Amino acid sequence: MQSSHLLLEEPIRMVSILEPSKASFFPAMTKIVGTLGPRSRSVDVISACLKAGMSVARFDFSWHDPEYHQETLENLKAAVKLTKKLCAVMLDTVGPELQVVNKNEKVISLEADATVILTPDEGQEASSNILPINFDGLSKAVKKGDTIFIGQYLFTGSETTSVWLEVSEVQGNDVVCVIKNTATLTGALFTLHASQIRIVLPTLSDKDKEVISSWGVQNKIDFLSLSYTRHAEDVRHAREFLSKLGDLSQTQIFAKIENIEGLNHFDEILQEADGIILSRGNLGIDLPPEKVFLFQKAALYKCNMAGKPAVVTRVVDSMTDNLRPTRAEATDVANAVLDGSDAILLGAETLRGLYPVETISTVGRICAEAEKVFNQDLYFKKTVKYVGEPMTHLESIASSAVRAAIKVKASVIICFTSSGRAARLIAKYRPIMPVLSVVIPRLKTNQLKWTFTGAFEARQSLIVRGLFPMLADPRHAAESTSATNESVLKVALDYGKASGIIKSHDRVVVCQKVGDASVVKIIELGD
Numbered sequence: 001m002q003s004s005h006l007l008l009e010e011p012i013r014m015v016s017i018l019e020p021s022k023a024s025f026f027p028a029m030t031k032i033v034g035t036l037g038p039r040s041r042s043v044d045v046i047s048a049c050l051k052a053g054m055s056v057a058r059f060d061f062s063w064h065d066p067e068y069h070q071e072t073l074e075n076l077k078a079a080v081k082l083t084k085k086l087c088a089v090m091l092d093t094v095g096p097e098l099q100v101v102n103k104n105e106k107v108i109s110l111e112a113d114a115t116v117i118l119t120p121d122e123g124q125e126a127s128s129n130i131l132p133i134n135f136d137g138l139s140k141a142v143k144k145g146d147t148i149f150i151g152q153y154l155f156t157g158s159e160t161t162s163v164w165l166e167v168s169e170v171q172g173n174d175v176v177c178v179i180k181n182t183a184t185l186t187g188a189l190f191t192l193h194a195s196q197i198r199i200v201l202p203t204l205s206d207k208d209k210e211v212i213s214s215w216g217v218q219n220k221i222d223f224l225s226l227s228y229t230r231h232a233e234d235v236r237h238a239r240e241f242l243s244k245l246g247d248l249s250q251t252q253i254f255a256k257i258e259n260i261e262g263l264n265h266f267d268e269i270l271q272e273a274d275g276i277i278l279s280r281g282n283l284g285i286d287l288p289p290e291k292v293f294l295f296q297k298a299a300l301y302k303c304n305m306a307g308k309p310a311v312v313t314r315v316v317d318s319m320t321d322n323l324r325p326t327r328a329e330a331t332d333v334a335n336a337v338l339d340g341s342d343a344i345l346l347g348a349e350t351l352r353g354l355y356p357v358e359t360i361s362t363v364g365r366i367c368a369e370a371e372k373v374f375n376q377d378l379y380f381k382k383t384v385k386y387v388g389e390p391m392t393h394l395e396s397i398a399s400s401a402v403r404a405a406i407k408v409k410a411s412v413i414i415c416f417t418s419s420g421r422a423a424r425l426i427a428k429y430r431p432i433m434p435v436l437s438v439v440i441p442r443l444k445t446n447q448l449k450w451t452f453t454g455a456f457e458a459r460q461s462l463i464v465r466g467l468f469p470m471l472a473d474p475r476h477a478a479e480s481t482s483a484t485n486e487s488v489l490k491v492a493l494d495y496g497k498a499s500g501i502i503k504s505h506d507r508v509v510v511c512q513k514v515g516d517a518s519v520v521k522i523i524e525l526g527d
């Protein structure tokens, strides 16, 4: 794809760093999840977000009501039609999130060394002296000396917009705290974080269940972002819940790791989940700062080796109010890509930030640059070694397809799939060229009616690094002959050509089944 491949492990000529990068059709192989909200809900803005590279829209139910999100989603659908860019839908649960409720949105000034009471009595009005919270178990969970952190959704930890409290006394259901820093809280909702305590609340709250079975079912959500996943059991429970909701049995579950309890059970959670969200906002508060990078690297490695998509959050907070990220943030985005993340999740930046579209394109450009210096060769060897022998047939085919594509400098890999499994396995080996995953619909029945599969599988690849889905015409159903396969391949090639990723005389690697055999074909195109 790129002519001069730079590797960080080799000396780089400094001037080459400044060479402009070639424009490519795909903004980046790394995917961008955008949280939609007040600043990103018109058809115009969403269309611009899609064009800038957002491929998954996150609807965070910690904010607003289902009607509000439905309006936004209708606009997203219109934008998808308009731009012809696919976009998957992610429902993010509230989960066991502790919140300070400030119904009247009064500005709350908190002075260092003064005291403030946290009370479960939600009837009270929030003020400098008393903060009502949505949880009546706090007084039982904390003890004198514990620290509590309160900030607006997507707080930065900035000294003036978030506040540290120290528990000085428990009085019945109330918790009396000493304020550690002077701060001014503005807005309707603040997250409350008590370090390293166990919150006895279910991971899927009743409100979450209600929203999933109504809004989720109505909109056939592609992903459930399971906030505060703490145990593998949380994922199993959510899966069981989804399995009874018709189409949602196909919804993928992304476990959000946002506290130490989730970190401790990471391995088991990864086994159960379809993907992981490294929720660095909350986890970053629970962890000592010097440990955050290590969690990120260790977790991404495990996700990569398991072949499950990993999403990194909270990369460019400062872009909520600024057109340019800080140098630390810009470097952080690139490092997330080098560490192996599949996608970057934007929260406040797109939800209530001033520059949602610019944020997406800036992050996309940084990702694309980092991908160019990603040491694919080293990564490939590491992955093959980790998988060991004997490999499953499909994994062997997938890794061979990636190797062949690199050896012959193919411009794209085309992978036929129905379940999405083969395409995901190819992506696991992190090819440097895009993978066109041609999803062939399968006819299925639930006793009542016959329908085609494929739509979920196609959209779910929109969160996997390097995968670009194309849903084949249902007339090319999976139980097809090699003749129809040839015609689907032609459609895929035409699509690649029309979109500019395939040119005349390019080589293309194709992964498909011929008869009973899975094969890797290398084809060279004519004019």
Ligand SMILES: Nc1ncnc2c1ncn2[C@@H]1O[C@H](COP(=O)(O)OP(=O)(O)O)[C@@H](O)[C@H]1O
Binding pocket: 394, 397, 415, 416, 417, 418, 419, 420, 421, 422, 423, 440, 477, 478, 479, 480, 485, 511, 512, 513, 514, 518, 519
């Ligand atoms: N409809 C199809 N036509 C041709 N080859 C296919 C088709 N579906 C899957 N394959 C190929 O079959 C192999 C198994 O892939 P996998 O994704 O596990 O298939 P499925 O989705 O049918 O379970 C891969 O080599 C894949 O490229």
Ligand SMILES: C=C(OP(=O)(O)O)C(=O)O
Binding pocket: 060, 092, 154, 227, 258, 278, 279, 280, 281, 282, 283, 313, 314, 347
């Ligand atoms: C994305 C995060 O969580 P939230 O759902 O609160 O935005 C986070 O904690 O990084």
Ligand SMILES: [K+]
Binding pocket: 060, 061, 062, 092, 093, 094, 227
């Ligand atoms: K949430």
Ligand SMILES: [Mg+2]
Binding pocket: 258, 279, 281, 282
């Ligand atoms: Mg969070």
